[in-house]
Amino acid sequence: MKKILPPFLFLFCIIIMVAIRKLIIIKEIIPKPYNYFGVVLLLFGIVMTVIVRKGFEKIGTEIHTFKNPRKLVTHGLFKLSRNPIYLGFALSLFGVWILLGTILPMVGCLLFIIVTNSYYIPFEERIMEHTFGNEYKKYKEKVRRWI
Known part of the structure; x- marks a missing residue:
């Protein structure tokens, strides 16, 4: 699992969601044009991740999940969530799910949240506690953790 970076998991979940929608035809629960609200969530989530990424670059800390952070970030979106990038990815996935309009693609959202919450976040939190100690605690x- 250490080889799979969160953005790749995010893209993999989108592929799964679209494939499920195409392969398993069931009744739409969110009809057109209401499903286009998903675009708002999709874009909002992407904007969140871009803002955080640019913030990391600006202050010179590491964004890569499996590398050691150089600075503890607690401002901006990090005042609302310890994991705004994962939150942004999750919101984007919910946007994709709404766009697809059926229930089964929700599997991609759940997969992302389960893997992130049970693997990536605990892994990162151990590193953060080791690196920043009481300040991080x-x-x-x-x-x-999320919101």
């Missing part, structure tokens, strides 16, 4: 007490 205090931040963790103040800010929720």
Whole structure:
């Protein structure tokens, strides 16, 4: 699992969602044009991830999941969520699900959240606690994991 970076999991989940929608035809639960609201969520999530990425570049810290962070970021979107990039990916996936308009593609959203919540986030939190100690623990007490 350490080989699969979160953006690739995100893209894999989108592929799964679209494939499920194409292969298993069931009744739409979100008809057109209401399903186009998914575009808003999709774009909002992408904008969140881009903002955080640019912020990381600006302050010179590591964004790569499996590399050691150089600075603890607690401002901007990190005041609302300890994991705004994962939150952005999840919102984007929910947007894709709404666009697809049927229930079964939700599997991709759930897969992303389960893997992220049970693997990526705990892995990163161990590194953050080791690297930043009490400063990270205090931040963790103040800010929720997702929202």
